[in-house]
Amino acid sequence: DGGITQSPKYLFRKEGQNVTLSCEQNLNHDAMYWYRQDPGQGLRLIYYSQIVNDFQKGDIAEGYSVSREKKESFPLTVTSAQKNPTAFYLCASSIGVVAYYNEQFFGPGTRLTVL
Amino acid sequence: GQQVMQIPQYQHVQEGEDFTTYCNSSTTLSNIQWYKQRPGGHPVFLIQLVKSGEVKKQKRLTFQFGEAKKNSSLHITATQTTDVGTYFCAVNSGYSTLTFGKGTMLLVSP
Numbered sequence: 690d691g692g693i694t695q696s697p698k699y700l701f702r703k704e705g706q707n708v709t710l711s712c713e714q715n716l717n718h719d720a721m722y723w724y725r726q727d728p729g730q731g732l733r734l735i736y737y738s739q740i741v742n743d744f745q746k747g748d749i750a751e752g753y754s755v756s757r758e759k760k761e762s763f764p765l766t767v768t769s770a771q772k773n774p775t776a777f778y779l780c781a782s783s784i785g786v787v788a789y790y791n792e793q794f795f796g797p798g799t800r801l802t803v804l
Numbered sequence: 805g806q807q808v809m810q811i812p813q814y815q816h817v818q819e820g821e822d823f824t825t826y827c828n829s830s831t832t833l834s835n836i837q838w839y840k841q842r843p844g845g846h847p848v849f850l851i852q853l854v855k856s857g858e859v860k861k862q863k864r865l866t867f868q869f870g871e872a873k874k875n876s877s878l879h880i881t882a883t884q885t886t887d888v889g890t891y892f893c894a895v896n897s898g899y900s901t902l903t904f905g906k907g908t909m910l911l912v913s914p
Binding site for chain 1: 846849892897900901904
């Protein structure tokens with residue numbers, strides 16, 4: 690089955706620790722995205738990547754970092770610099786890089802709680 | 805950047821009643837996408853509208869794009885409990901990116 694996997698589903702970390710969220714897709718999609726979802730806030734774009742070894746900041750990139758070493762993988766690191774990291778994190782991909790033409794496919798998400 | 809306002813934020817209906825959510829922009833849109841997120845789930849793409857005045861139907865769901873391409877609506881006829889979830893509109897905010905509305909949460913009571 691083709692799709693996007695995110696692991697783990699739930700993640701707990703102590704304040705001040707960096708944590709890396711996994712996102713893998715086997716859809717052969719070029720573009721990948723990371724969103725943060727807070728209650729009543731919709732989805733806010735953290736980072737996106739159109740091609741391997743390249744990525745761009747989204748609207749709320751501060752305190753986060755990403756890498757795109759392989760087409761199918763786009764891990765997100767939540768650093769200790771992120772002031773309010775507790776949230777639901779969604780990874781998405783699209784077949785092409787032009788948003789106009791392409792729907793986004795989402796993974797199941799990781800719910801991060803920082804204690 | 806591009807912003808869209810989605811109303812209402814929340815609606816509670818009885819099963820069988822109709823439901824409508826609206827997405828409004830102050831600028832002309834190139835296109836608009838709609839997504840549905842079930843409780844505890846992830847957003848799933850429903851449809852994309854591109855043309856001025858476009859109307860598309862998916863069973864009990866009707867999607868419209870305004871003539872001026874500044875607003876869109878999603879209408880559900882005779883809601884069912886399976887319609888429960890949050891409905892998001894999303895618009896282009898750049899070459900490769902979308903901006904999502906804050907969503908309308910729909911609750912359907914049997």
